[in-house]
Amino acid sequence: MIADASIFVGIALLLFFIGLAGFIKSKSAIRMLIAVELMLNSANINFAIFALYNDVGFVTGQIAVIISIALAAAEAAVGLGIILSVYRNHGTVEATDFQSLKG
């Protein structure tokens, strides 16, 4: 049955890597945060699809999606808080500019 779902899995994978690429290529911290959300959501697609196609109880995957969305939100909250404090300190949120710690 995986075969049926494989197209969706492919899409999810693609989405994940798009997110990753976005993470890598972005300069702005906020943009990177969004890219991470994209990656998380690609996993959510998987959960939903697998729940639909495979799961006998239909439940686990969907619960997983809900949990994941909740966690992503929490993460975003923390992340935005940090970004805010960074902005206060540095006046910018361009991650590339933060290079004082290196070597």
Add this chain to the structure above:
Amino acid sequence: MSNIAIILLPFLILIGTMIICLLLEAFNIARRFTPPITIIGGFLSLYSVILSVNGDISYLFGNPVDFLDVQTTHTHTHPSGLFIIDDFFRFFAIIFLIVLVFVAISSSDYMKTDYNLGVYYSLLILATIGMMVLVAANDLLLIFVAWELGSLPVYSLAAYQKSRAETSESALKFFLIGAMSSAFILFGISLIYGITSSTGSLTPTSLETVIASFADLSSYSPLHVLALMFLFVGFGYKMAAVPFHAWAVDVYQGTPTAITTFLAAGSKAMGFAAIMRIVVVGLTDLGEIWGMIFAILAVLTMTLGNLVALVQTNIKRMLAYSSIAHAGYILIALAAAANEPAAAITGLIDITVGSFSIAAAEFHILTHAVMKIVAFTVVIVVSFSVGSEEINDYAGLRKRHPWIVFAMTIALLSLMGVPPLAGFISKLFIFFSALYADLIWLAIIGVINSAISVFYYIRVIKLMILDPPAEELIESHTVNVESMKTYRIPMSYAMAIGIGVILIILIGVIPGAIFDFAVDAANNFIQS
């Protein structure tokens, strides 16, 4: 009910402590008691864990109908429960709680001037709870939740000193990388769910199901491998294994040192615990695959960590690289656990190569945690006294703080692997696990790396003890001469450091009991 309460007592105590801290904060009463309360709570929790060490495996929250039922068994036959409370859990819980207590002690002076102490300590406790749940989790989703619970408070803690520029910078890096790793983990879990759910299991994310579905090599698809690898990458970040290590160095340097301790000693252990739970034990049949990957990563991690540590000038960065190197040593044991896990070790009763290796890894995680606690606490003290974290500013420190220097020396010697300190014994076990698993080459590389590591540790010892304080140091702006003259080491640090040093020596001299416990934990864990 009572049964469950007793089993979950460590968690309950922590939650209670956290609530008290928050309440004190909220009502603004007796806030200065927050640190002692946290310490006492952590200690009570630790004590309850130690009391419950008995080799039993308890499954909790298994049957939706009989939600609060506890099953205690050694030979379970059916999937049962979200939580497994076994000796493996207890071993790691002890590590996390030790870290919690120590970090709480060493933060108490650090955070004295901060106004929302309660939040700080409750975040600390929350992260500890998350890490403990992770070790106890028997379900992939729970693992992910616990992972987030163990990570999110730490992001906040890392950013806690909002006003410091480099702190917020490092917190940002930490957060971004951490979030990315979470995404990797979640994606991996989703793929595994896809595989297991197709088998018609009712509990597709339960670890038993996962293991069962991965047990059959013949039905392997790229998806299996892909899923595992995603998980691996995700956990690799927390372990700071090369090539997922780069964030660690910057973050260790930039974060307040107490949190660095928490990261180096606690979070790292969480990464290892997770990977052991899911990969090492659960999927033994895939040993060949990830055994090789672990071995390669171990070599890379050790070598890079040790070599780059040599050229560091900042003590926290150096310790960070040393931490990376130690992750490499632990990876040796994991690689060993993979190679021939079921093979018996002749001469040793009830110990297989797998359980020995896992025990060695656990043991090293423990000793590494203790050593790093001492080292980083010393760094805190010195940064207050000398006002610098540059290695060169440690010159002639013995004239100022002989005891601190003594403790640092013991910690560094132990990290170096000088007998009879803890670091030597645990490294020895690790090399042994490699030998038992016929990975002689890995052991040899480990020994060579261990030899390389001498250089950078001994440099610090030399500077502290043998060198006079540099002239320019006195005049340098980096050093607060006034504070150096007047600084008195707070009792809390002295206590933390003292206990740590005693632990290092004790573990080194009589490792038997603890290692036996580690072996029990490993055995227990493999059975479950």
Add this chain to the structure above:
Amino acid sequence: MITQILFGENGIGVLTLIFLLPILAALPTWFIGRVREGFARYFALLMSVITFGLAILAWMMYENHSLLDSSMHANRDALASGGWTLVVNIPWIESIGMNFSLGVDGLSMPLVLLSGFIFCIAILASFKDIHEREPAYYAMILLLETGVLGTFLATDFVIFYVAWELVLVPMFFLIGIWGGPRREYAAIYFFIYTHVASMVMLLGIIGIWLKSADYPEVTGGGGTFSFDLLRQIDFGAETFVLLIFLALLFGFIVKVPSVPFHTWLPLAHVEAPTPGSMILAGLLLKMGGYGLMRMSGWFLPHALTEFAWLVAVIGIVSLLYGAWVALRQVDMKSLVAYSSVGHMGIVLLGVAAQTEEGFAGAQFMQIAHGIISPLLFFIAGTIGHSAHTRDIPKLRGIAKHMPITAAVLVFASFASAGLPGLAGFWSELLVFIALFEWVPVLAFIAIFGIIFTAAYYLWMLQRTVFGDKNPELSHAHDVSHWSQYSVLGLLSLFTLILGLFPALLLDMMTEATAFFESQF
């Protein structure tokens, strides 16, 4: 009753006491020194004397001395087959079968006695030499004592390694804190060099453990670290065993040290405080020799047969090269250091010959050099202390300024140069008998080392002891403190006693020498 508990069959064991007493005394020494300045030295001396006394007691038990109650007599049955006596065997890490096991045999007994003795002497020598941070200093010395004694007493490779490494740390601090002007460099150099070598040795130890797993009939399955089991295994000379041998050999000859791995020694000697040099030359080098002898005789005899030429060449090069370089030295301590390189070369030669005579000679050299070189270092240190320089060209006419020191220096130089009737000669005789029997050509080359040895000592004596009064040394004064007299007197006395009564030492190791030869 108490003797039963302490020394009896199932008691704590005298060796455990010897091993633990110094390290347990280290912290009290430090505290006593903090409480009352100047007491640390007496306490440390007391403790080291008690340790030495225990070592003598162990020796009497070992010899089944008639003064002792027969219940305290050691069981010597195992000695003839290379075993140990007065064995202590306490489980240490049960889960992997590691034991805290100690024992003595003909090879280790003399070295244990020597260690006990030299530490007493070194502490005595510190009385007038060390005035800075005494409590820590004496604590370090006692810590070092445990390491050294542990190396000789251990009958388990892990204990051996632990003790071996334990030595490094206190020595590092002794050099680094109480040393000369370049002490930091020397301390680091010493530490890193020997530690890296130890790591290679550890590889060898791991190797031998792995290899032992191939002999389950002896080990009962699995690898073993137990000396007692390892000596029962007949390791062949296959490639892996040879590699193990080379790894261990490297660890040992760095410690010995032999050319070309000797560079740490002159540096460490010159920079270390005088008592540190005494311990370094008297005991630390012996650890390497001991390891070499133990390994080649007890565990890997066939590998030694394969690599005897290598050991011999290293020995001969050390002997000659050490002497040549010593001829050009300016610093007295450095000269004595190079002489140590040369003399320890003789140990290597003795072992390489694979005979009773060679083994006995090598061991005799270990003990003799262990007594004579501390004496020389003490004199060099005293002269340096008194004359404010140890540079040979700047010293002249010491005999006029410091007659007693000069006299003992002459005595010690001749003893070191192998004067018959003193301790050094017998080892040369025995080693050369073995060498001539083995490869005469090598012996003929090596024998010239004797001339060069005599040459650098006499050349040194001519420039330092003799000559007219030196106005620049008018401030120099002779030894005057009782501790200095006792150091000079005791070391000279033992040099003489060992020279006149070599049987004292050789009888102790009859079984060991016979076993050594029977291995080949």
Add this chain to the structure above:
Amino acid sequence: MAEEVILIFGNFAILIPIIPIVASFIVLFIGKYYDKKAHGNLIALIATGGSLILTLLVSGEIIFRLLFDHAHIEEKIVTTWFQVGDVKVEIGVLLDPLSVIVSLMVALIAFLVVVYSRSYMSHEGSPRYYAEINMFAAAMLTLCLSPNFIQLFIGWELMGVCSYLLIGYFYEKEVVPEGQPHPASAAKKAFLTTKIGDIFLFAGIILLYLVTVAASQRYHGIYHPSFDFIEIRHMIEAGVIPGIFDPGLFAFIALLIFGGAVGKSAQFPLHVWLPDAMAGPTTVSCLIHSATMVKAGIFLIARSYFVFEFADSNALLIVALIGGITAIMAGSIALVQTDIKGILAFSTISQLGYMTIGLGVGGMAVAIFHVINHGIFKALLFLSAGSVIHGSGTQDIREMGGLKSHMPDTWKVMAIGSLSLAGFGNGFFSKDAIISHARNHIVHEPLIALVWLSALITAFLTAFYISRMWFLVFPGENRSGHDIHESDGWMTKPLWILAIVSLVLAGIYSVGLIGSTFKIELFSLFNIEHHMVEWLEGGIGPVFDFETGSTSIFVTTIGIALAYLIYYPRAKAQITFPKDEPSFKIDVPEAPSDRITNIQLKVRSFVRGVKASAPGRGVQLILENGYYIDTLYLKLVHLFYEYYCEAMNWIEKNVFDRAVRLTGRIGFALCGFSKWWDDTVIDGLVRLTGRASVALCSLAKATDERIIDQGLIRGSAKGVMKTGRYMSHVQTGVVENYALYSLLGAIAIIIIGLLMAGVFPL
């Protein structure tokens, strides 16, 4: 084995060396307080005296038994010293004719020297001096009485040390006369030069021991190797060795042992130390460097003569040749010496050459015979020279002259000694015996003819230089104007004792000679030479060779006469030496021509003419520099020390040390490199991969436009510039880069995982 011999005094023989060695320590520690004025001389005196008495008793007993019981005495009183493996070393005494005769001479001279020192060293002495003298006596007696090679070697080396200490006795000398070495330097030279010989001896002893390992197996049936003289001799005599080892090997061992003798007995080419050794007090030169210690080499060869006899005959030939070379070389150098001790030193070397010749031509007994005689008269000569130096305050014979009138005792005893050395007293008999042995030996070895010739020439030279010395010292007028006085009784009495012993010995020999020539039973009992041969070699003594005897008397007489003609001042005239001439050292003295006879005048002007000629000058120069042997050695040692050792030191400082540090530095460079690698190359790769993956994404047409845009733009436009910037950064500190690391890692891991899982066929 001979029949059981019961000895009374022999049982106490072990005390002979023990008494002085114990006394040596006593003197060292209490000499400062007891008998303070004489620096503890009394203790040393009692000890050496006691030792002498005991030696007299023991040797008397043994000689008595030898003479009248004709017993074969070879008594070994030993105890095991130690044993390790097969090596068993014993300690004790061996009483046989050889040991007691030599011990007797040693004990006698040691005692007399200590007596003499009481006065001679009254100002310069110290307890140390007596301790060392006693220690030396003990060492020499140990050597003489030792039953095995090990004990012998111990005595041998201990003597070397005592010699070292005593040569360097005046170590604090600030300035030394030009041309003379500093005592400390001389002592070092003596010790090291003899040490070269010693290591050959050491090797020889060990090789011989190893020979007995196999031999004993055949002899006893068990492995019972030994260092014991008698044991080894029995093995050789029992013929067990020939089958195993060939005489060639034995010749090698024999020559190694002879090497030891060459060093100790100052034979060519290791003779250079002995003249320098005169830097010590004269008593020391007497005791150690002429009468006793230097004889140890001869004694050693006599002791191990069975090895030489068994060995290939070339070994003994080499011994004889070395002896011949030494004798003539040293004799010729003695001709030009101006230092009174220098003359005696070269004379000693020359006489030792004689003894070596004796050994080399098979006359072991006569060599020992000469050892005894030479010991007596050379001790006499040295002590007299000491008296002369003590009395005149100088050592230079050019500054002496006319001492006869001031030193009534000394000139007489010195005359007796000189005559003896020249070949007219007791020295005649033993020297003659050696020459005649050499002559008889020519039949076996034609080359010995050269040796014989050299012995004869040396006899002439000896007579000449010793007469020269005597003539320049005693007759005539004093040339320096020093205040000269005769020495006191503590010094003259030992001289007289020695002189009388010398005369008595000469008398005894003469009686014995007469006895054996005319077959008078009673008189032939006194034929010591005969007895010596009988006791030591077990053969029948040789018949006195009148031809040789007359030849040697003839050359001796010529030598004395020539010296007389050239040097005898004739009257109490003031004679001077032309000091401005470059080679005045051997120049003949100038004296008013009317004071000397015609023939003297002619001889002197002839000699002057010869010396003024070019060849004459060359010869002079060569002789004055001792054939440049010393110079050559010095040059070699200098080269060794300055260049070779320096090269080694350079290697030590630069190669080894640098190598270690270089290793360290390479290590650090490696770290730096790996850091750079980590930071730039891997980083670059990571970025590349990242870009590739981004490109991949764009190809899939499912990408966010902006990301593609930005990625492509940045990738293409700023790629090069950026790469350079990243390369220049050490560590980026940029968080996306860290993510890229991970991406690379993740991809690698996934690929490895897939490959290993066998999902994709490799």
